[in-house]
Structure formats: C-alpha cells, structure tokens
Amino acid sequence: MRQLGxxxxxxxxxxxxxxxxxxxxxxxWTGSLAQASAACLHGDAAALSAIRQSAQGGSYDGIExxxxxxxxxxxxxxxxxxxxxxSGMGSGWASQILAQYLRTEKPSAANTQEQIKYLxxxxxxxxxxxxxxxxxxxxxxxxGLAADPAKASYWARYAEDVKEIVPDVFYLAESYxxxxxxxxxxxxxxxxxxxxxxxxxxxxAQGDPYADMLFYLAYSKGYGVEKxxxxxxxxxxxxxxxxxxxxxxxxxxxxxxxxSHDVQ
Numbered sequence: 001m002r003q004l005g006x007x008x009x010x011x012x013x014x015x016x017x018x019x020x021x022x023x024x025x026x027x028x029w030t031g032s033l034a035q036a037s038a039a040c041l042h043g044d045a046a047a048l049s050a051i052r053q054s055a056q057g058g059s060y061d062g063i064e065x066x067x068x069x070x071x072x073x074x075x076x077x078x079x080x081x082x083x084x085x086x087s088g089m090g091s092g093w094a095s096q097i098l099a100q101y102l103r104t105e106k107p108s109a110a111n112t113q114e115q116i117k118y119l120x121x122x123x124x125x126x127x128x129x130x131x132x133x134x135x136x137x138x139x140x141x142x143x144g145l146a147a148d149p150a151k152a153s154y155w156a157r158y159a160e161d162v163k164e165i166v167p168d169v170f171y172l173a174e175s176y177x178x179x180x181x182x183x184x185x186x187x188x189x190x191x192x193x194x195x196x197x198x199x200x201x202x203x204x205a206q207g208d209p210y211a212d213m214l215f216y217l218a219y220s221k222g223y224g225v226e227k228x229x230x231x232x233x234x235x236x237x238x239x240x241x242x243x244x245x246x247x248x249x250x251x252x253x254x255x256x257x258x259x260s261h262d263v264q
Contacts, residue, residue, distance in 0.1 A: 032065035034243070040072035041248055055082065060089050067094055076101050087118060092125035099130065109144025112137075116145070123158065128172050131159035132180060156182055170196045170214055174223055193224030204238075212239035213247060 032051050039048035051069065054062025064086045070079035080101065086094035099118040102111055116137065122130035135155035141147035160172065160182055173192035176185045197218075203211035212235045218225050220232035239247035 032059075032061040033068055036065040036068040036072065037243065040069050060086070060091075063089065064091055064094065067091075067097075071097060087121060090125070092122045092127050092130075095119070095121035095125075096127060096130055099133070107143045112142045112144045115142075123155065128159045128175075131155045132171075132175065135159060169199070170218075170223070177223075190224070197224065207242065209239040209242035209247065212236075212242065216247075 032054060035044070035047035035051050038044035039051065048069065051062050051065040055066040056062075063082055067079055067082035067086050070076075070082060073079075080098065083091075083094040083098050083101075087098060095118040099115050099122065102115045102118070105111055116134070119130045119134045119137070123134055132155070135152045135158075137145065137152075138148045138155065139152035159175070169192055173189045173196060174180065175182050176189035176192065178184070196214075200211040200214055204215070216232050216235035216239065217223060219228045219235060221227070236247050236250055240251050
C-alpha cells in the first residue's frame with residue numbers, strides 16, 4: 001500500500017509520497033508529478049496530455065498527478081473526482097486534501113462523516129496531521145458527532161507515535177511546543193526538532209526540494225529555530241531552483257508584492 005503524508009499542495013510532490021527515503025522521492029520527482037507541475041505552472045500542454053492519458057488509462061501515478069494538477073489550479077470541483085479515485089487506490093495525500101476541502105464546505109452530519117472517513121484513511125497511512133485532526137474532532141464533537149474523549153485520546157496518542165515521516169515529526173514537534181492534541185513539552189519538542197533537522201539536511205543533500213521547503217517554513221515561522229527572513233528566503237529559492245511548484249509560485253507572489261504561501 002502506498003503511504004502518504006502531510007497537508008496542502010506541497011505534499012503532492014515529494015517526501016510525503018511515501019515512507020521511502022528522500023532519494024526515492026527525488027527520483028519520483030522526474031515522473032508524473034513533475035509533469036503535473038509543468039502543466040499547472042508553465043502551461044505545458046504536452047505534460048497535461050500525458051498525465052491525462054495516463055489517468056484515463058487507470059494509472060495510479062496518472063490519477064494522482066491529475067488530482068495534483070487541479071489542486072494546483074485551485075479548482076476543487078475538478079480535483080475532487082481524481083482525489084476520490086486516488087484515495088480509493090491508497091493515496092493518503094488525496095484523502096487528506098479531500099478532508100481539507102470538506103472542512104470548507106457547509107457543516108452537516110454527512111460532511112462530518114466524510115471528514116472522518118478521509119481523515120482516518122490518511123491517519124492510518126502514517127499521517128500525524130490527520131490523526132491530530134481526528135483527535136480534535138472527537139474532542140469537540142461536531143454536527144452529527146457526539147464528543148468522544150476516549151477516541152480523542154486514542155488519536156492524540158496515535159499522532160504522537162507516528163514518527164516515520166519527516167514532515168510528521170516536524171509537526172509533532174510543533175504540537176509539543178504549542179500543546180496541539182498533546183501536553184506541552186518543550187524538551188520533547190526540542191528533541192523532535194533536532195531529529196527532524198538532521199533528517200532534512202540529509203534529504204537536502206540528496207536533492208529533495210520538499211526538505212528545502214520545510215527549512216523555509218522553519219525559518220519563516222520560527223519552528224524550532226529563531227525566525228530569520230533571509231534564511232527563509234534562501235531555502236525558498238533553493239526549492240524553487242529545483243523546480244518545486246509551490247516554491248516557484250511563492251517566489252512569483254513575493255515578486256509581485258504578495259505573500260508567500262505557507263507549507264502545510
């Protein structure tokens with residue numbers, strides 16, 4: 001089964017595509033997801049045709065890439081059918097994005113149950129963010145869902161134990177620093193940040209642009225390090241130089257006077 005990780009369009013493209021080591025993620029960067037990036041950000045018609053043909057042929061990579069293309073285009077209506085197909089084929093990333101879309105829609109009992117379905121799929125594939133979201137959902141309750149402290153505790157502990165994926169360790173560190181779903185523990189947060197940064201440095205050396213983006217997030221938000229806009233910009237430029245779609249888009253936004261997007 002394919003194992004996927006953390007939030008947002010960034011997650012489409014690298015480390016979180018699996019428990020595979022960073023060099024494997026970098027190799028995958030040359031395939032369908034790179035074509036999705038080229039099609040979305042550079043209007044590459046040939047790349048779009050290639051991934052569409054692959055997706056229509058039932059290829060997992062093609063289906064995931066078509067979903068990524070429409071997520072990049074900020075078109076949930078077009079993205080959702082492909083995301084649903086990818087989720088059904090084992091894409092934790094697709095499950096996570098579907099859950100995120102559902103959170104922006106009109107609350108209802110059906111919506112709540114759909115969120116639980118997709119968050120659970122993502123969480124069971126090692127996504128600590130999804131597990132934390134489930135914990136919060138069960139802690140507070142929602143339309144059609146009674147609060148359930150036992151389930152909330154279960155998913156909070158589950159999130160704490162998910163340490164296989166670098167980004168999840170990163171956000172777990174922030175969870176301990178801020179008390180998100182777990183008791184505040186600054187010493188544990190510090191240790192987890194250190195663990196994350198060691199792994200990220202190895203990933204950067206292997207050419208993985210998602211690691212550059214997490215360093216960008218760390219320095220731009222002050223996660224585990226002091227905020228440093230100059231260093232944050234350096235890591236953003238590093239990721240953009242490697243062709244990472246969100247980094248390219250963020251730099252374009254900055255150049256036009258906008259704000260760069262956060263890594264999720």
